[in-house]
Amino acid sequence: ETGVTQTPRHLVMGMTNKKSLKCEQHLGHNAMYWYKQSAKKPLELMFVYSLEERVENNSVPSRFSPECPNSSHLFLHLHTLQPEDSALYLCASSHDISYEQYFGPGTRLTVT
Amino acid sequence: GENVEQHPSTLSVQEGDSAVIKCTYSDSASNYFPWYKQELGKRPQLIIDIRSNVGEKKDQRIAVTLNKTAKHFSLHITETQPEDSAVYFCAASPPPEDSGNTPLVFGKGTRLSVIA
Numbered sequence: 001e002t003g004v005t006q007t008p009r010h011l012v013m014g015m016t017n018k019k020s021l022k023c024e025q026h027l028g029h030n031a032m033y034w035y036k037q038s039a040k041k042p043l044e045l046m047f048v049y050s051l052e053e054r055v056e057n058n059s060v061p062s063r064f065s066p067e068c069p070n071s072s073h074l075f076l077h078l079h080t081l082q083p084e085d086s087a088l089y090l091c092a093s094s095h096d097i098s099y100e101q102y103f104g105p106g107t108r109l110t111v112t
Numbered sequence: 113g114e115n116v117e118q119h120p121s122t123l124s125v126q127e128g129d130s131a132v133i134k135c136t137y138s139d140s141a142s143n144y145f146p147w148y149k150q151e152l153g154k155r156p157q158l159i160i161d162i163r164s165n166v167g168e169k170k171d172q173r174i175a176v177t178l179n180k181t182a183k184h185f186s187l188h189i190t191e192t193q194p195e196d197s198a199v200y201f202c203a204a205s206p207p208p209e210d211s212g213n214t215p216l217v218f219g220k221g222t223r224l225s226v227i228a
């Protein structure tokens with residue numbers, strides 16, 4: 001279960017903080033994804049990258065900023081978050097878009 | 113774009129009974145249908161998938177059936193065990209050559225509880 005890794009696994013931050021979530025995949029995949037998982041929306045797609053190009057942004061607030069420096073790494077930069085942003089943030093990768101996705105363990109984010 | 117509906121949202125069964133989860137999709141071009149299982153506190157993991165050139169696929173106690181005409185597919189778990197308790201997600205995707213930049217579209221999940 002080490003194909004897709006995420007750090008940190010847990011994060012507590014205040015509303016004025018800036019933090020970043022990191023995802024790394026060791027599967028040679030070309031596509032990477034960020035999902036938000038909460039009780040209200042079980043798997044909410046946030047961002048999609050294919051070959052390091054962003055291909056989808058599902059109306060995500062600008063306080064979330066993704067970065068994909070290469071096909072193996074994906075970041076989610078966070079700033080001035082709200083308490084309702086507290087959730088599990090899952091990263092996933094796939095060979096190409098529309099293929100099966102492999103998920104990381106997630107980062108449990110709490111915004112205080 | 114594709115829209116996937118999943119039912120029921122929660123399901124409780126007695127150990128040893130069967131469980132069935134159903135999904136419908138809207139895009140007739142979709143041809144790949146995976147199912148994911150997410151145990152409490154863990155990541156979603158692919159458990160079985162089916163492509164539109166077959167109508168049924170089985171792997172031990174789990175099976176998936178696909179009806180392309182009706183645009184629905186189902187997950188069947190037989191002889192359920194407590195360790196089957198989890199949230200199950202279905203998904204659908206058009207073929208890579210047609211999808212452009214369309215990733216998998218997930219259903220909202222079904223929370224299955226197997227009561228011992």
